[in-house]
Amino acid sequence: MVTWMPRVVGTDRACSWERQRRVDGDAMMACGGVTGQAHGRNIKPKVDEGRMKMAYERLFSGGEIGGLTLKNRVFMTAAGCALCEEGGVVTEGLLAYYEARARGGVGAIVTEVVRVNEETGVMNAHQLCATGDRHIGEIRKLADRLRPYGCRLFLQLHHPGNVTHPGLLGGRRPVSASGLPSLMSDQAVDTLDTGQIRSIVNDFGDAARRVQEAGADGVEIHGAHFYLLHQFLTPLFNKRTDEYGGGHGNRMRFLKEVVADVQAKCGRDFPLLVRISVEDYMGERGYHLDEGVKICQDLEAMGVHAIDVTCAGAGCPGRQSLEPASFPQGWRKHLGAAVKELVGIPVVSVAPVRDPAFAEELLAQGQLDFVGSARCHIADPEWAAKARDGRDSEIRRCISCLKCIRGIQNGLPISSAVNHVCGREGEAGRRWGISDKQEAQEE
Ligand SMILES: Cc1cc2nc3c(=O)[nH]c(=O)nc-3n(C[C@H](O)[C@H](O)[C@H](O)COP(=O)(O)O)c2cc1C
Ligand code: SF4
Numbered sequence: 001m002v003t004w005m006p007r008v009v010g011t012d013r014a015c016s017w018e019r020q021r022r023v024d025g026d027a028m029m030a031c032g033g034v035t036g037q038a039h040g041r042n043i044k045p046k047v048d049e050g051r052m053k054m055a056y057e058r059l060f061s062g063g064e065i066g067g068l069t070l071k072n073r074v075f076m077t078a079a080g081c082a083l084c085e086e087g088g089v090v091t092e093g094l095l096a097y098y099e100a101r102a103r104g105g106v107g108a109i110v111t112e113v114v115r116v117n118e119e120t121g122v123m124n125a126h127q128l129c130a131t132g133d134r135h136i137g138e139i140r141k142l143a144d145r146l147r148p149y150g151c152r153l154f155l156q157l158h159h160p161g162n163v164t165h166p167g168l169l170g171g172r173r174p175v176s177a178s179g180l181p182s183l184m185s186d187q188a189v190d191t192l193d194t195g196q197i198r199s200i201v202n203d204f205g206d207a208a209r210r211v212q213e214a215g216a217d218g219v220e221i222h223g224a225h226f227y228l229l230h231q232f233l234t235p236l237f238n239k240r241t242d243e244y245g246g247g248h249g250n251r252m253r254f255l256k257e258v259v260a261d262v263q264a265k266c267g268r269d270f271p272l273l274v275r276i277s278v279e280d281y282m283g284e285r286g287y288h289l290d291e292g293v294k295i296c297q298d299l300e301a302m303g304v305h306a307i308d309v310t311c312a313g314a315g316c317p318g319r320q321s322l323e324p325a326s327f328p329q330g331w332r333k334h335l336g337a338a339v340k341e342l343v344g345i346p347v348v349s350v351a352p353v354r355d356p357a358f359a360e361e362l363l364a365q366g367q368l369d370f371v372g373s374a375r376c377h378i379a380d381p382e383w384a385a386k387a388r389d390g391r392d393s394e395i396r397r398c399i400s401c402l403k404c405i406r407g408i409q410n411g412l413p414i415s416s417a418v419n420h421v422c423g424r425e426g427e428a429g430r431r432w433g434i435s436d437k438q439e440a441q442e443e
Contacts, residue, residue: 055356055387055388055389055390055392056356056357056359056360056387056388057360058073058360058363058364059072059073059074059356059359059360059363059371059387059388060072060073060074060387060388061073063107063346063369063370064346065108065152065218065271065273065305065306065346065370066218066269066270066271066272066305066306067269067271067305068152068217068218068271070107070108070152070370071107071150071151072105072106072107072384072388073107073359073363073369073370073371074105074106074107074108074359074370074371074373074383074384074387075106075107075108075110075348075370075371075372075373076101076106076108076109076110076372076373076374076377077110077275077308077310077348077350077372077373077374078110078111078112078113078156078220078222078275078374079112079374079375079377079378079404079414080112080113080123080124080127080408080414081094081097081098081112081408081413081414081423082112082124082126082127082408082411082412082413082414083097083126083413083414083423083426084126084127084128084129085126086125086126087129088115088127088128088129088130088131088135088138089138090128090138090139090141090142091426092426093413093423093424093425093426093427094128094142094426095141095142095145095426096425096426097414097422097423097425097426098111098142098145098146099145099146099149099425100381100425101151101377101381102145102146102149102151103149103381103385104377104380104381104382104383104384104385105382105383105384105385105387105388106151106377106383106384107151107152107370107384108151108152108153108154108217108370109146109151109152109153109154110154110155110156110220110273110275110308111128111142111153111154111155111156112127112128112156113127113128113156113158113160113222113227114127114128114129114130114155114156114157114158114207114211115127115128115129115130115131115158116130116131116157116158116159116200116203116204116206116207117131117159117200117203118131119169119170119172120159120164120169120172120174120175120200121158121159121160121200121203121228122160122164122168122169123158123160123163123164123168124168124408124411125168125411126413128142128155130155130157130206130207130208130210130211131203131207132210133210135210135214136210136213136214137214138214139155139210139211139214139215139216140214140215142214142216143214143215143216143217144215147215152217152218153216153217153218154216154217154218154219154220154271154273155211155216155219155220156219156220156221156222156275157204157207157208157211157219157220157221157222157262158222158227159200159203159204159222159227159228159229160174160227160228161174161175161176161177161182161226161227161228161229161230161231161237162174162175162176162180162181162182162187162189162228162231162237163182163184163226163227163314163315165185165187166187173187173188173189173190174187174189174190175189175190175191175192175196175228176189176190176191176192176228176231176237177191177192177228177231177232177237177238177239177240177244177245178191178237178238178239178240178245179191180237180239182226182314182315183226183314183315183316183317184314184315191240194242194244197244197254197257198257200228200258201254201257201258201261202261204221204258204261204262205258205261205262205264205265205266206265207219208261208262208265208266208270208272209265209266212266212270217271218270218271218272218273218305219262219266219270219271219272219273220272220273220274220275220308221255221258221259221262221272221273221274221275222275223255223274223275223276223277223295224275224276224277224308224310224311224313224321225275225277225310225312225313225314225321226277226312226313226314226315226316227313227314229254229255229258230277230313232244232245232251232253232254232255233251233252233255233287233295234251234280234282234286234287235251235285235286235287236280236282236285236286238251248291248294248295252295252298255274255295255299256298256302259272259274259299259302259303259304260302263302263303268303271305271306272303272304272305273304273305273306273307273308273348274299274304274307274308275307275308275310276292276295276296276299276307276308276309276310277292277310277311277312277313277321278292278293278295278296278309278310278311278335278338278339279292279311279312279335280311280312280313280316281311281312281316281318281320282312282316289335289338292311292335292338292339293338293339293342293343296309296339296342296343297342297343300343300344300345304345305345305346306345306346306347306348306369306370307339307343307345307346307347307348308348308349308372309335309336309339309347309348309349309350309368309372310335310349310350310372311332311335320332322402322405323352323400324400324401324402325399325400325401327352327400329351329352329353329354329355329358330351330352330353330358330362331351331352332350332351332352333349333351333362333367333368335349336348336349336350336351336367336368337349337365337366337367337368340366340367340368340369346369346370347368347369347370348368348369348370348371348372349367349368349370349371349372350372350373350374351367351368351371351372352373352375353371353372353373353376354373354376354397354398355392355395355397356383356387356392356395357392359371359387375398375400375404376397376398378398378404378414378416378419378422379396379397379398379399379416379418379419379422380395380396380397380398380418380419381419381422381425382394382395383395396418396419397418398416398418399417399418401417403415403416403417404416404417404422
């Protein structure tokens with residue numbers, strides 16, 4: 001990610017919506033006073049009927065991950081939406097939010113960060129959870145809701161490590177590899193001992209087993225963005241002198257144990273992705289692409305089914321993992337390409353991409369196997385369907401203003417500067433997520 005630094009907020013949504021108005025105001029300023037209306041549903045560009053055909057053959061050809069078929073190469077990477085009730089109770093709002101993206105044609109969705117541990121693993125009071133068997137039924141609601149659209153569902157299993165706050169942990173200190181605070185705070189942090197590491201390994205495996213029982217298509221282990229597993233992988237946070245610190249093999253140990261536990265509890269055939277920051281972008285303090293690729297090779301050797309390539313993470317000064325508009329489309333495509341060159345399993349990668357034509361080009365160049373993007377689909381849940389049908393001019397483009405992530409960081413539900421429906425798809429009586437055209441036809 002994502003530069004999530006959770007704030008401790010009350011759970012009163014009325015209060016949240018009050019604050020939402022202020023964030024909306026900021027975002028308007030950030031994009032030069034452009035209104036949601038100007039970017040939103042009132043724009044009705046002419047549809048070129050002659051182009052109503054499969055416009056991008058590679059983007060809309062089928063693919064496979066771990067024996068699971070995917071109907072196309074459009075892959076919605078994880079994005080916190082914070083639409084759960086506290087305790088991981090799935091709401092209609094969350095179901096409708098994801099359903100709109102599935103209906104809009106994406107081939108696969110990775111959910112937001114899913115909690116695997118209640119003591120030290122809380123990232124957001126309103127995140128999805130897989131910490132108890134009571135959550136199996138909650139996750140099943142989401143799996144059942146997406147299945148009719150042929151959209152594959154992966155849950156992203158996550159522990160924040162030092163990127164959280166005692167207020168979310170019942171007063172406990174956050175934990176990490178070596179007691180170092182995150183890049184976003186000077187919060188005191190405890191060092192995990194071996195017993196605690198083994199217990200968290202067990203939590204990841206148990207959570208994966210629950211996801212499998214709930215009928216989801218697979219899991220993604222979040223090994224990136226300077227969260228707990230990445231905190232062990234990178235010398236930036238890992239200063240340990242035991243078997244979990246030092247050389248590459250020791251720093252890999254925690255992640256490898258998590259992978260092995262998931263495989264032991266779910267079987268080696270259960271589709272398993274791992275998200276890896278293949279470059280820390282922290283100079284000499286972190287690791288670089290050569291080690292990032294080596295991590296991916298080690299995971300392939302263990303039987304992981306796909307790598308989701310990303311970079312850097314929470315608090316990274318350059319904001320490379322969730323870039324503002326100053327970064328050009330495709331600036332980090334070389335990261336996915338480097339992994340693809342040296343591993344045989346499928347590579348999902350954020351380039352990043354905004355236009356379908358650019359996505360098609362990356363596939364044609366063999367730079368990745370699945371086109372990872374979050375904000376394309378936050379900004380326009382029908383991005384994929386419009387691209388598929390040659391309606392590119394109708395796509396409501398993400399302007400990389402970062403309003404969505406700032407809202408989540410402030411304890412608000414997901415929203416977008418260019419999509420006023422985002423996060424409200426489930427509001428009673430509304431038919432959000434259906435295109436203007438469909439709506440007009442059906443009225
Ligand atoms: C609001 C928001 C929340 C995000 N939450 C997560 C998350 O929970 N887990 C994760 O791995 N990445 C998360 N990301 C990062 C995205 O998956 C993606 O890597 C990043 O946004 C860059 O790709 P994009 O420009 O296509 O959005 C989030 C991004 C956004 C915008
Ligand atoms: S998806 Fe996020 S970054 Fe993109 S326009 Fe919407 S609020 Fe801005």
